[in-house]
Amino acid sequence: MTAVHAAVRAQGVVKRFGATVALDGVHLSVQPGESHALVGRNGAGKSTLVGVLTGLHKPDAGTVTFDGEPAPAFGDVPAWRSKVACVYQRSMVVPDLTVAENLFLNRFEDGDGGRWIRWPRLRERARDLLAEYGVEVDPAARAKDLSVEQRQFVEIARALSFGARLIILDEPTAQLDAAGITRLFTKLRGLQEQGVGFLFISHHLQEVYELCRTVTVYRDARHILTAPVAGLPKEDLVEAMTGEAAAGPTSWHAVAGSARAREGAATGDGPLLAVEGLALEGEFDPIDLAVRPGEVVGLAGATASGNTALGETLAGLRKPTAGRIAVRGRDVRPGSVPHALDAGIGYVPEDRHRQGLVPNRSVAENATLTVTDQLGPYGTVLPSRIREFAQSMIRSLDIKTHGPGQPVSGLSGGNQQKVVIARALAREPAALVAIRPTAGVDVKSKDSLLGVVRQVADEGRAAVIVSDELDDLRVCDRVLALFHGRVIATFDSGWTDRELVAAMEGIEGAQE
Numbered sequence: 071m072t073a074v075h076a077a078v079r080a081q082g083v084v085k086r087f088g089a090t091v092a093l094d095g096v097h098l099s100v101q102p103g104e105s106h107a108l109v110g111r112n113g114a115g116k117s118t119l120v121g122v123l124t125g126l127h128k129p130d131a132g133t134v135t136f137d138g139e140p141a142p143a144f145g146d147v148p149a150w151r152s153k154v155a156c157v158y159q160r161s162m163v164v165p166d167l168t169v170a171e172n173l174f175l176n177r178f179e180d181g182d183g184g185r186w187i188r189w190p191r192l193r194e195r196a197r198d199l200l201a202e203y204g205v206e207v208d209p210a211a212r213a214k215d216l217s218v219e220q221r222q223f224v225e226i227a228r229a230l231s232f233g234a235r236l237i238i239l240d241e242p243t244a245q246l247d248a249a250g251i252t253r254l255f256t257k258l259r260g261l262q263e264q265g266v267g268f269l270f271i272s273h274h275l276q277e278v279y280e281l282c283r284t285v286t287v288y289r290d291a292r293h294i295l296t297a298p299v300a301g302l303p304k305e306d307l308v309e310a311m312t313g314e315a316a317a318g319p320t321s322w323h324a325v326a327g328s329a330r331a332r333e334g335a336a337t338g339d340g341p342l343l344a345v346e347g348l349a350l351e352g353e354f355d356p357i358d359l360a361v362r363p364g365e366v367v368g369l370a371g372a373t374a375s376g377n378t379a380l381g382e383t384l385a386g387l388r389k390p391t392a393g394r395i396a397v398r399g400r401d402v403r404p405g406s407v408p409h410a411l412d413a414g415i416g417y418v419p420e421d422r423h424r425q426g427l428v429p430n431r432s433v434a435e436n437a438t439l440t441v442t443d444q445l446g447p448y449g450t451v452l453p454s455r456i457r458e459f460a461q462s463m464i465r466s467l468d469i470k471t472h473g474p475g476q477p478v479s480g481l482s483g484g485n486q487q488k489v490v491i492a493r494a495l496a497r498e499p500a501a502l503v504a505i506r507p508t509a510g511v512d513v514k515s516k517d518s519l520l521g522v523v524r525q526v527a528d529e530g531r532a533a534v535i536v537s538d539e540l541d542d543l544r545v546c547d548r549v550l551a552l553f554h555g556r557v558i559a560t561f562d563s564g565w566t567d568r569e570l571v572a573a574m575e576g577i578e579g580a581q582e
Contacts, residue, residue, distance in 0.1 A: 075138030155229030273372030484515025
C-alpha cells in the first residue's frame with residue numbers, strides 16, 4: 071500500500087531576523103485535498119512561515135518537506151514553483167497583459183518547439199488549462215478587465231500549471247463581496263476533490279469554519295494549537311489566538327472612559343466630529359459616529375473591514391457616496407483634503423514613508439508642511455519662523471533629533487512618526503484621525519506616540535484611532551469594531567482581547 075504523504079510538512083522551523091525571533095520551533099502539516107487554516111494575531115509568525123514555505127526565507131532550523139520529499143534548494147525558483155504557490159490579497163497578475171499571456175508569462179514557447187510566439191496556439195493552451203480547472207475566463211481578455219475573483223482563479227490556474235499541488239491563500243476574500251466569496255469557496259472545494267491542498271490565511275474566523283477542515287493557531291511566533299475545525303468551539307479558538315479565556319458572559323459596554331470624555335458627556339457638549347449616514351460603496355455601509363471633546367474613539371477592524379477606508383474618508387482622501395461629516399457643527403466638503411484641514415481635521419496616514427514624510431527634507435520642513443501660510447507675511451516663508459515653530463513641536467512631542475535642520479530620514483522610526491504627528495497637530499485641529507499610528511515602531515515609541523494621541527483628547531479635542539493593533543486601541547475611551555463594512559460591536563474602555571478579537575474576526579454573536 072502506497073503511503074500518503076502530506077502536501078507540506080514543516081517541523082521545528084526557526085527563523086530569526088536579527089534579534090527578533092519570528093518563528094520559534096513551529097510546525098504545520100497540510101494533507102492532499104485538505105483546506106487548512108492558519109490564524110493568529112499580527113506578529114504571530116504567519117507571514118514568515120509563508121515566506122519559508124514558498125522559498126523566500128531560509129529557515130535557521132527545522133525541516134520542510136513536500137509530498138515526503140525535502141524542500142528545493144534555497145534560490146531554486148523553478149523547483150519551488152513546482153511545489154507551492156501563494157495567491158496574495160493584492161493580485162500579482164500583470165494588468166495590461168491578457169489572461170493567456172499571464173498564464174504563460176516567461177514560458178510562451180513551451181511545447182511549441184521554437185522561439186516565436188504562436189498567439190493562436192497560446193490562447194488555445196490557455197483555454198485548455200482554464201477548462202481543466204473549471205475557470206470560465208476569456209483567454210484574450212485583459213487581466214485589468216477581470217473581476218477580483220477571476221484574477222484569483224487565473225493565479226490559481228497558473229500555479230497548478232507548474233505542477234504545484236499546494237496553494238497558499240493569503241486573505242483571499244479581502245476584496246470580495248458575499249457572492250464572490252461563495253463562488254471562490256465553491257471553486258476551492260472542487261479543486262480539493264482533485265487532490266489540491268490549500269493553506270488558508272484569514273482574519274475572518276467565520277470563513278475558517280465555512281471552508282476549512284483543520285485549523286492551526288500561532289501566537290507570538292509559537293505553535294499553540296492544531297485541531298479539527300468541526301469540534302472546536304469558537305471561543306476556544308479566540309482564546310488560543312489571544313491567550314485570554316472567556317470571563318463569563320460577553321459585555322460589549324464596560325467601564326467609562328477618561329474624565330474629560332465623561333465631563334463632556336455630562337455637560338451635554340456637542341460632538342467635535344460628527345458623522346451621519348456616511349457610506350462608501352464597496353467599502354463600508356452607512357455609519358453614524360459622534361466624537362466628543364476629550365474622547366478618543368477607536369475604529370477596529372482587520373483587512374477589508376472598511377475601517378481604513380472610513381478613516382481616509384474622514385480625512386478627505388476618499389469621497390463618500392452618501393452621508394455627511396461635520397466638525398464643530400460645520401459641514402466638511404466630501405473628498406477634499408484641503409477643506410478637511412481647514413475645517414479642523416488633522417490626519418496621520420498609515421504609511422509614513424509614502425504618505426507622511428518628504429525624506430530628503432529636514433525635520434522642520436516636514437513638521438511645518440501644513441502651516442506654510444503662517445510662517446511669514448504676504449505668502450512668504452521665513453526660515454527663522456520654520457525653525458522656531460519646529461523647535462516648539464520638537465519640545466512638546468519630545469522628538470529625539472540633532473535639531474530642526476536634521477534630515478528626517480536620519481531619525482528612528484518612532485521619531486519619524488512623531489514628526490508626522492507634529493505636522494498633523496500644527497494647525498491645532500479639533501479632531502485628529504490617525505491610521506495605525508504605531509506601525510513599525512518599537513514598544514517604547516508606541517507608548518510615547520499613543521500618549522501624544524491621549525494628550526490631544528485630554529486638552530479638550532477629539533481623536534480617532536484606526537487600527538487592528540490591540541495596543542493602539544487600549545488608549546481609546548470607546549472602540550467600534552467593523553467587519554465587512556459594518557459596525558458589529560461597540561466597546562467602552564475595559565474590553566478584553568478576547569472580546570475585541572472575536573468582534574474583529576466576525577464571530578457570530580458579536581452584536582451592538
